[in-house]
Amino acid sequence: xxxxxxxxxxxxxxxxxxxxxxxxxxxxxxxxxxxxxxxxxxxxxxxxxxxxxxxxxxxxxxxxxxxxxxxxxxxxxxxxxxxxxxxxxxxxxxxxxxxxxxxxxxxxxxxxxxxxxxxxxxxxxxxxxxxxxxxxxxxxxxxxxxxxxxxxxxxxxxxxxxxxxxxxxxxxxxxxxxxxxxxxxxxxxxxxxxxxxxxxxxxxxxxxxxxxxxxxxxxxxxxxxxxxxxxxxxxxxxxxxxxxxxxxxxxxxxxxxxxxxxxxxxxxxxxxxxxxxxxxxxxxxxxxxxxxxxxxxxxxxxxxxxxxxxxxxxxxxxxxxxxxxxxxxxxxxxxxxxxxxxxxxxxxxxxxxxxxxxxxxxxxxxxxxxxxxxxxxxxxxxxxxxxxxxxxxxxxxxxxxxxxxxxxxxxxxxxxxxxxxxxxxxxxxxxxxxxxxxxxxxxxxxxxxxxxxxxxxxxxxxxxxxxxxxxxxxxxxxxxxxxxxxxxxxxxxxxxxxxxxxxxxxxxxxxxxxxxxxxxxxxxxxxxxxxxxxxxxxxxxxxxxxxxxxxxxxxxxxxxxxxxxxxxxxxxxxxxxxxxxxxxxxxxxxxxxx
Numbered sequence: 033x034x035x036x037x038x039x040x041x042x043x044x045x046x047x048x049x050x051x052x053x054x055x056x057x058x059x060x061x062x063x064x065x066x067x068x069x070x071x072x073x074x075x076x077x078x079x080x081x082x083x084x085x086x087x088x089x090x091x092x093x094x095x096x097x098x099x100x101x102x103x104x105x106x107x108x109x110x111x112x113x114x115x116x117x118x119x120x121x122x123x124x125x126x127x128x129x130x131x132x133x134x135x136x137x138x139x140x141x142x143x144x145x146x147x148x149x150x151x152x153x154x155x156x157x158x159x160x161x162x163x164x165x166x167x168x169x170x171x172x173x174x175x176x177x178x179x180x181x182x183x184x185x186x187x188x189x190x191x192x193x194x195x196x197x198x199x200x201x202x203x204x205x206x207x208x209x210x211x212x213x214x215x216x217x218x219x220x221x222x223x224x225x226x227x228x229x230x231x232x233x234x235x236x237x238x239x240x241x242x243x244x245x246x247x248x249x250x251x252x253x254x255x256x257x258x259x260x261x262x263x264x265x266x267x268x269x270x271x272x273x274x275x276x277x278x279x280x281x282x283x284x285x286x287x288x289x290x291x292x293x294x295x296x297x298x299x300x301x302x303x304x305x306x307x308x309x310x311x312x313x314x315x316x317x318x319x320x321x322x323x324x325x326x327x328x329x330x331x332x333x334x335x336x337x338x339x340x341x342x343x344x345x346x347x348x349x350x351x352x353x354x355x356x357x358x359x360x361x362x363x364x365x366x367x368x369x370x371x372x373x374x375x376x377x378x379x380x381x382x383x384x385x386x387x388x389x390x391x392x393x394x395x396x397x398x399x400x401x402x403x404x405x406x407x408x409x410x411x412x413x414x415x416x417x418x419x420x421x422x423x424x425x426x427x428x429x430x431x432x433x434x435x436x437x438x439x440x441x442x443x444x445x446x447x448x449x450x451x452x453x454x455x456x457x458x459x460x461x462x463x464x465x466x467x468x469x470x471x472x473x474x475x476x477x478x479x480x481x482x483x484x485x486x487x488x489x490x491x492x493x494x495x496x497x498x499x500x501x502x503x504x505x506x507x508x509x510x511x512x513x514x515x516x517x518x519x520x521x522x523x524x525x526x527x528x529x530x531x532x533x534x535x536x537x538x539x540x541x542x543x544x545x546x547x548x549x550x551x552x553x554x555x556x557x558x559x560x561x562x563x564x565x566x567x568x569x570x571x572x573x574x575x576x577x578x579x580x581x582x583x584x585x586x587x588x589x590x591x592x593x594x595x596x597x598x599x600x601x602x603x604x605x606x607x608x609x610x611x612x613x614x615x616x617x618x619x620x621x622x623x624x625x626x
Contacts, residue, residue: 039347040084040153041340044585045392046077046146049399052577056403059140064131064410073143079123080147084154087119092155095294096463100237102286107236107296116158117239121191125151125162126169134173134181135189145336145402149395153340156467157294161194163333164234167326168195168246172265175314175322183311184244184265191240197326198229198245198266198300206480208320209258213249213302215310225249225266225310226303228284235298236268236283242276243268246326247302247310248319255317263319264310266302280308291467328425330475331432332401338432338471339394342439345446345464346387352450353380374449383445389571389592389600390442394435396570401431422497423504426489427566429481434563436471437478443468482559487552490562491540498536505529505569512572515579518590524597525568528604532565535608542614550614561607564600571596 050056056073059065091112100109120126129144130136151159169188172180187193204210213227227249229235236243245266254260269276285299302308314322353374360369361376374380404427407420446461447454454461472478490498505525512522539558543551571593578586 039351040089041150041343041347041395043081045395046149048577048585049396049574050142050146053396053573054142054399054403056140056142059142059403059406059410062406062410062412064138065140065406068139073139076128076137076139076143077147077150080125080150083119083123084150087116088151088154088158091116091158092294093460093463095155095157097293099288099293100286100296102283105283106238107283107286107298109237109239109296110294113158113161113237113294114239116155117161117191120151120158120162126166126191127189129166130170130173130189135186140402140406142399142402142406145332145398146395148333149336149340149343149398152337153344155294156337156341157292160292160295160333160337161234161237161239162191164197164330165191165193165195167329167333168197168244170329171246171263171322171326172313174325175263176265180265180311180313183271184267187242188244193242193244193267194234194237194240195244195246196232196235197323197330198232198235198247199323200231201228202230202299206476208248208261209256211248211250211261213247215249215251215262215264215312217251222309222311223249223251223264224303224306225264225308226306228299228301230285230299231287232298232300233292233295235296235300237296241269245281245300246313246323248323249310251316258320260317261319262316263313263322265313266308266310270309280305289470291463291470327475328428331428331481332398332405334471334474335394335401335432335435336398338435338439338468339391339398341464341468341471342387342391342394342435342442345443345461345468346384346391348460348464349387349446349449350375350384352453353384380449383449385592385595387442387445388588389596390438390567392574392589392592393567393570393596394439396574397427397431397434397566400570400573401427419500419503422493422500425492426485426497426501429476429485429489429559430563430566432475433472433478433481433559434567436468437560438563438567440465440468440472478559479556482555483552485562486539486555486558487543490536491543495536495540498533502529502533508569508572508576512576512579515576517572517575517579518594521572521575521590521593521597524601525565525572528565528568528601531604531608532562535561535611538612547614549619553614553616553619554611557607558611561604561611564604564607568593568596568601 060068095110098110100107127136129139129141132138165188169185172185188195201211215223215225217223247264247266248261249264250260251262267279268281270279280303282301283298284301287297289297356374357371358374361372404420404424408424411417443465450459450461453459509526539551574589575593578589
């Protein structure tokens with residue numbers, strides 16, 4: 033059976049990524065991080081590693097087997113979650129990357145991302161109560177007035193309240209322009225909220241005093257579509273005479289999920305008795321613009337979770353392949369010879385190397401995106417700050433989607449390597465596979481991410497973001513040459529990136545000429561292709577940082593980089609040709625033919 037002493041994520045890899053590949057200590061030259069250094073980063077990482085391995089992970093199986101219950105109108109979570117919440121709050125997790133003046137530790141997002149990855153790998157459901165709260169509190173920090181910050185933000189950062197993002201409605205799904213939740217102004221300064229939301233993660237529980245929902249709604253008379261959406265802080269219980277009283281927010285249903293079972297997903301109603309108070313966050317009709325801050329942070333969080341979930345599956349599969357003896361070498365088929373480790377079989381090594389190429393590339397991608405986010409917020413040079421923001425925005429849909437889609441493949445391979453034991457609930461891969469599937473749906477499906485990437489990010493500002501990305505990739509190609517990295521890793525990446533640059537120009541021109549269908553019909557294939565190139569870029573960064581080393585660790589990096597260059601980069605040309613052809617099989621499909 034699966035053990036509770038899982039590696040979860042390789043410490044050697046994380047330290048290598050942070051200090052050799054990403055040079056995270058260089059961020060400490062920025063005023064925002066001047067009080068930090070490796071002497072503060074390493075203790076935080078050790079704290080989160082220990083908590084993940086000794087507290088969160090041992091509770092994972094129990095929380096998966098016994099999901100939250102809906103009892104007498106309230107949600108009751110697994111009893112172990114209450115103790116875990118206390119541990120997460122006690123270390124200051126919720127505000128760790130926020131400024132000191134709001135109760136945080138001012139850690140770079142780059143450090144926070146890897147520390148969070150351990151916690152996600154240990155128990156993704158448990159972590160997400162904190163992750164969602166961080167995002168909701170940061171929204172109020174960024175756009176709320178002083179009263180909202182005191183009333184809601186501070187208790188959230190302190191862990192007394194939790195937070196959610198309440199966007200989706202039953203009739204609208206991902207189409208936020210179609211939401212119908214209403215907000216009516218009152219003379220008292222608050223709004224009366226009335227409507228329904230669905231799939232609200234962490235929308236009710238019994239681990240903290242209160243839940244604050246960040247709700248998208250329309251003020252009466254607001255324009256139709258996305259331009260008429262405002263943002264409101266709507267607590268489950270509001271403060272009256274220094275006491276918490278019910279705020280006409282009700283759970284109407286609990287979603288029974290395939291994975292993430294320790295975190296409740298709920299249907300909520302607001303204002304059934306016309307007594308749901310909500311407080312405007314930011315300017316009227318600017319709610320979607322404000323919410324994009326939390327949505328972008330959440331996309332990176334989901335990508336981190338996907339990479340972490342894939343990492344646990346890879347570590348479980350690797351351990352099993354080393355421990356399990358089965359079959360004999362094809363060169364020694366004598367039935368009397370000793371059985372060999374699974375890892376001795378070529379196809380098992382193929383699957384393990386593919387897992388490694390995806391998992392470690394995805395973790396590097398998360399770290400790289402987080403580092404750009406740190407620079408986009410805190411860089412003091414305006415030009416460098418703008419460039420970092422452009423690349424961060426472009427990488428965000430990739431950092432969400434690549435770990436989710438390719439990470440699912442890692443989880444499938446973990447089941448495959450375990451064989452018959454893989455699909456049994458006595459072993460971890462079955463549960464991890466269920467968890468992973470949600471990541472391609474959460475915070476925008478892969479189709480939505482692909483439209484965002486091709487329809488907005490790469491063409492915005494006349495292709496400024498793609499140009500900034502190209503500059504950074506070309507810089508790293510040159511560094512790799514100077515470091516003596518093998519040409520069979522460098523050259524395929526250069527060729528594939530040039531192919532994507534030509535494709536991007538062609539599709540952008542098509543869009544400018546009014547052929548939007550022709551531009552976007554294969555947006556998913558475009559995202560696949562660019563993600564494949566970006567992962568190769570991550571591997572180039574890693575082998576460059578390890579150049580000259582002769583350890584098993586360094587040899588493993590080079591082998592994975594070579595594998596990706598040889599087996600995945602050739603797909604880029606095929607996908608690019610498909611995108612440029614504007615192949616119309618599904619555009620021209622009549623639903624009646626199905």
